[in-house]
Amino acid sequence: MEMYVLLGFVLLLSIFLGLELISKVPSTLHTPLMSGANAISGIALVGALMLSSAGQMQDILAFGAILFASINVFGGYLVTNRMLSMFKKK
Amino acid sequence: MENLANIQVIQNMIYIISSVMFILGIKMLGKEATAVKGNYLSALAMFFAVAITCLSLEIDIKIILAGVLLGGLIGSLIAIKVKMTAIPEMVALFNGFGGLATFLIAWSQFNEPDNSIFQHVLVMLTIYIGGITFSGSLIAYGKLSEKLKLGKGSIVTNVFISFFYLSMPAFIYVVIEPSIAGFVPQVPSYFSIFLVLTLMAGIGFVMPIGGGDMPVVISLLNSLSGIAAAFAGLLLLNNVLIVAGSLVGASGLILTIIMAKAMNRTITNILFVGYASSGQTASSEEQGEVKPITSDDAYLILENASSVLVVPGYGMAVAQAQHVVREMGELLEDNGTEVKYGIHPVAGRMPGHMNVLLAEANVSYDLLAEPEDVNPSMDTIDVAIVIGANDVVNPSATEEEGSPIYGMPIIEVHNAKTVFVLKRSMSSGFAGVQNPLFFRENTRMLFGDAKESIGQIVAEFKD
Numbered sequence: 159m160e161m162y163v164l165l166g167f168v169l170l171l172s173i174f175l176g177l178e179l180i181s182k183v184p185s186t187l188h189t190p191l192m193s194g195a196n197a198i199s200g201i202a203l204v205g206a207l208m209l210s211s212a213g214q215m216q217d218i219l220a221f222g223a224i225l226f227a228s229i230n231v232f233g234g235y236l237v238t239n240r241m242l243s244m245f246k247k248k
Numbered sequence: 249m250e251n252l253a254n255i256q257v258i259q260n261m262i263y264i265i266s267s268v269m270f271i272l273g274i275k276m277l278g279k280e281a282t283a284v285k286g287n288y289l290s291a292l293a294m295f296f297a298v299a300i301t302c303l304s305l306e307i308d309i310k311i312i313l314a315g316v317l318l319g320g321l322i323g324s325l326i327a328i329k330v331k332m333t334a335i336p337e338m339v340a341l342f343n344g345f346g347g348l349a350t351f352l353i354a355w356s357q358f359n360e361p362d363n364s365i366f367q368h369v370l371v372m373l374t375i376y377i378g379g380i381t382f383s384g385s386l387i388a389y390g391k392l393s394e395k396l397k398l399g400k401g402s403i404v405t406n407v408f409i410s411f412f413y414l415s416m417p418a419f420i421y422v423v424i425e426p427s428i429a430g431f432v433p434q435v436p437s438y439f440s441i442f443l444v445l446t447l448m449a450g451i452g453f454v455m456p457i458g459g460g461d462m463p464v465v466i467s468l469l470n471s472l473s474g475i476a477a478a479f480a481g482l483l484l485l486n487n488v489l490i491v492a493g494s495l496v497g498a499s500g501l502i503l504t505i506i507m508a509k510a511m512n513r514t515i516t517n518i519l520f521v522g523y524a525s526s527g528q529t530a531s532s533e534e535q536g537e538v539k540p541i542t543s544d545d546a547y548l549i550l551e552n553a554s555s556v557l558v559v560p561g562y563g564m565a566v567a568q569a570q571h572v573v574r575e576m577g578e579l580l581e582d583n584g585t586e587v588k589y590g591i592h593p594v595a596g597r598m599p600g601h602m603n604v605l606l607a608e609a610n611v612s613y614d615l616l617a618e619p620e621d622v623n624p625s626m627d628t629i630d631v632a633i634v635i636g637a638n639d640v641v642n643p644s645a646t647e648e649e650g651s652p653i654y655g656m657p658i659i660e661v662h663n664a665k666t667v668f669v670l671k672r673s674m675s676s677g678f679a680g681v682q683n684p685l686f687f688r689e690n691t692r693m694l695f696g697d698a699k700e701s702i703g704q705i706v707a708e709f710k711d
Contacts, residue, residue: 162366165482165490172478172491175271176498183278185593186613188503188600192470193339194277194287195499198270199473201294201492202349204301205480206315209356211307219356220307221315227349228319229326233342235291236327241335242284244607 190241197234203227255303262300263488269293270492274499280613297488332608333565336598337392340385340466343473347381350374350476351446357483358439365426370483372422376415376446378476383450385469391454392462392597400456400522412452415445457519460562460639460678462597464507464518471500503599510593512645512656538674541692543704546668550705553630553666555586557622559659560602561595562678563636563671567698570609573635576702577611579709589615590622590632590659592640619659632661634669634685635698638677643685653679667691670698 183191206223210216270293276286305312323342330338354374357363363371390396398405422442457465474496481489508515550556558577564570577587589611591602603616626632634641643662644651661667662685669686671693677683685691694701 159366161485162482165485165487168487169478169482169490169494172494173498176274176495177502179271179275179495180278180499180502183502184280185591185600185618186603186607186616187278187280187283188506188593189335189339189598189604190283190287190600191274191277191499192467192503192599193335193342194290195274195474195496196339196343196346196470197287198274198290198294198492199343199346199470199477199496200349201270201297201489202346202353202477202480203294203316204297205353205477205484205486205489206349207298207301207305207307207312208484208486209307209353210360211311212359216356216359217307217311219352219359221311223349223352223356224312224315225319226345226352228316229323230342230346230349231294231323232320233323233327233338234346235287235294236324237330237335237338237342238287239284240327241332241604241607242287244332244604244610245280245283245613 186245190238190245193234193241194238197231197238200227200231200234203231252304259300259303260487262296263486266293266297267488267491269296270488270495274495297492332604333568334393335604336462336466336596336601337389339598340388340392340469343466343469344382344385344389346473347378347385347469347476349378350473350480351378351382353480354378354483355443367483368426369423370479372419372442374476374479374483375443376419377472377479379443379446380450380453381469381472381476383447384454384465385450385473387451387454388462388465388469391459398455399458405452405455408448408452408455410452411445411448415449418442418445453519456522458522458678459597460594461511461518461522463594463599463601464504464511464515466598467500467503467507468515468519469500471497471504474498474500507594507599510657512653536687538686538693539691541668541694543694543701544708546692546694546701547705547708549666550580550585550631551583551709553580553585555588555629555631556580557588557590557626557629557632557661557664558635559590559592559632559637559641559661560606560635561592561637561640562597562601563698565596565601565605565636567636569635569699569702570605572699572702572706574606574609574611576706576709577615579706583709587615588617588622590619590661591616592619592637592659595637595640619657623660623663626660626663627665629664630666632664632667634661634667635702636670638683639679639681641685642677642681642683643688644681644683648684651681653681661685662688662690665690668694670694670696670701672697
């Protein structure tokens with residue numbers, strides 16, 4: 159239980175940190191920021207890798223979670239990079 | 249045993265390092281000069297976090313390799329192939345997959361024996377948020393790619409909306425189920441019912457929301473996918489999941505707020521009310537006549553203009569006119585005209601939509617200006633060219649108190665000396681509000697496809 163309280167604290171602090179970090183973003187970067195943040199939410203991949211393997215059902219769930227999180231991670235980072243490389247100042 | 253403990257210590261240390269990298273990465277992503285590096289840094293953080301997790305695996309390595317390789321291949325292919333005009337729906341799709349992953353993680357955790365009450369609550373919370381993110385994002389994808397035409401008012405939509413409301417008591421039931429198990433008759437397979445209801449709820453959540461409100465919805469779904477990941481982190485006692493998920497949650501929340509502010513509406517109004525029921529009868533009084541113009545005449549006026557402001561909207565994306573717009577801008581500059589682009593934060597279907605399109609067409613980003621930069625000097629602009637934008641240039645927002653969009657910050661093109669409005673027909677904008685701009689003394693309507701109309705102007709310039 160103590161562990162949860164501690165990690166809950168980390169969660170709250172991170173949200174506040176995030177709000178402070180990104181409060182002033184130029185509108186040019188709204189899409190890349192959203193897409194880049196979207197790629198980060200693929201961190202669920204780490205969670206998927208931590209799942210246990212007990213029986214076929216669990217294996218299917220783990221496979222699905224790994225598959226979809228990987229699409230999110232690879233696709234998210236690549237498309238953000240592609241988008242950012244278009245933003246140029248002449 | 250000691251060995252295992254050591255591995256856990258190393259893992260947690262690497263998790264902390266990659267958390268710091270995620271924090272720095274997302275900070276750098278918010279500034280033009282460092283954005284590319286920020287994205288690399290966050291990708292590197294992801295790599296470290298994933299690699300170190302692989303030190304202690306329970307799942308068969310074959311399953312992992314198959315999932316990562318297949319997922320990586322699909323994701324990369326979509327990202328490389330996608331057209332820049334299809335970015336909004338693609339972001340929605342990826343976002344949905346992230347939500348689905350957390351949904352499956354929590355489901356798997358539910359199947360574990362000996363969950364504590366607290367874990368049980370977290371499982372349900374993660375399933376609920378992850379599931380709504382998943383199916384909601386799929387609906388957003390369908391709407392943005394125009395494959396799904398159903399909207400507010402149809403019977404199907406209403407059915408799904410009732411699922412959305414039904415899912416709330418269902419959520420409360422599954423959360424308290426272990427504590428009341430002994431007292432009330434059990435609902436058989438309540439968990440499966442809850443899974444289905446959650447997915448239905450996501451559909452009902454997004455389906456009634458119209459296209460013009462999509463920037464808010466996408467930002468919100470983005471935020472939810474982060475929050476779901478953070479809860480999954482709490483469930484699995486993993487700090488990097490918590491930190492990274494919270495950062496995404498926060499950044500999505502900020503974008504949601506920026507978008508809502510740019511429409512001068514509250515988030516609840518956008519999500520649950522919509523424009524139609526804002527109360528007012530939209531039609532304003534006597535409108536007068538519109539003054540159409542041909543592209544020949546438009547060219548003659550532009551040739552003599554010394555400053556031009558281009559205001560693009562969703563219509564530019566639909567007509568795919570961004571390249572020809574850039575070409576016109578360059579020709580005008582060669583002709584000695586000062587050219588600027590006025591970008592409204594909610595123009596288009598996602599935050600920053602117009603910026604991405606113009607960047608794709610190679611428009612330098614220092615030419616792009618926000619409403620508060622262009623409005624004060626609007627009366628010095630000779631020609632404002634509105635390309636497929638409507639509500640974001642509607643003067644009712646500043647002048648007509650009864651209007652549903654009253655109070656929304658707009659680009660005040662009506663104060664420019666001349667306004668060209670490129671439009672297919674006289675239909676009103678997303679908000680369903682008639683636009684008095686079209687009937688102004690200084691407004692000229694250039695009817696037709698934006699790409700063709702501007703193409704003709706460009707051809708005239710070249711002659």
